[in-house]
Amino acid sequence: MLAGLAILIYTAALIAIAGSVAPRLALVFSPLGKIFWIFIIFFSVYLWVSFILTILFAYTNLPLFLYLPFKTIFYLVPSAMLLGKILGVKRESFEKSYIDISNRINKKRIAKQKPKKVLLLLPHCLQAADCPWKITFDIENCKGCGKCSIAKFVEISHRYNIPTFVATGGTIARRIVKKTRPEMIVAVACERDLFSGIIDVHPMPIIGVLNRRPFGPCYNTEVDVEEIISILDTVIPHPDNDKGRESIHG
Ligand code: SF4
Structure with a gap:
């Protein structure tokens, strides 16, 4: 408004x-x-x-x-x-409203013209803070212990065959986008990072999913994995979606 x-x-x-x-x-x-x-x-x-x-x-x-x-x-x-x-x-409410409106418009854009190259970008704070494995740049280093949502994102990355990266900040995220040259991005982050990311990559379609911060900002954050799967399902058709969903949700 x-x-x-x-x-x-x-x-x-x-x-x-x-x-x-x-x-x-x-x-x-x-x-x-x-x-x-x-x-x-x-x-x-x-x-x-x-x-x-x-x-x-x-x-x-x-x-x-x-x-x-x-x-x-x-x-x-x-x-x-x-x-x-x-x-x-509040800056956060402004950013939230803009992300919402941008998501809605971009969902209609991708429904009209399905992108071929999708990039999944995740924030580092999704990883369990006490995890010793370095997953930035290579999410495959995750050992799949299930303590945080990264294990599920490794499965999602395989299932949809999409590049999935964990970025430690805006500069790294921009570098990943430049390197992978996607046609669309599905990104998880807080209001501030999502908003600046959407502005940075405009007019590339980006669907932003907000993370939850039960322990405060930037620490052991969580995200609704089901929401990410639903978004990817609309873009990347998969013959056995329900079977795949079951395996991701364990
Ligand atoms: S699921 Fe992966 S990233 Fe998360 S704590 Fe376990 S090994 Fe670390």
Whole structure:
């Protein structure tokens, strides 16, 4: 909703600018004033239509026939964030809302055009803190003891035959994306990391799944593995999905 408020402020500012600039332009060449007004009105209407369509695409069954509206809203994110800060909106709630809307739009995008190369990115904090095995860069080093969810992700990686990496931070995650060149990413992280990741890889479709932090941030975090499997099932068809699910859930 902050994007809507940002557009409202933009519209008011644009009208104020047009009100002062258009008469001066008309003095130089009379049609210029009108042309400037038409441009400002057209641009304001475009912003509102983009906002309304983005909401409809994300929260209704309306098919995603145009990606441009969401792309326009994407460019309003910095100003909406600034506005949120001024209004005292928690950064985490803003990030959560953006992740939700982005996930909904991206799910429709991938349903339309299934990506061939999917990357699964996991945060290091999913690994049990006292596990001695180094799984960053090579998840296969996990010994499958079952103490944390990494063992399940090794199975998921084999089952769907997708590259799966554990990243210790944003820089490493960006390096992995650059190296693997996926067409779509399924990422697990906290609000802050997911949000910055989504912004970084835009316009690549990314479905973000938030981790749970029962012991506080960045320590022995958890994630709903079933949710990841459901997302992958929609992208990568597998002949024996139910059998595979049973084996992953043990
Ligand atoms: S499941 Fe793998 S990563 Fe997790 S504690 Fe056991 S060996 Fe370590």
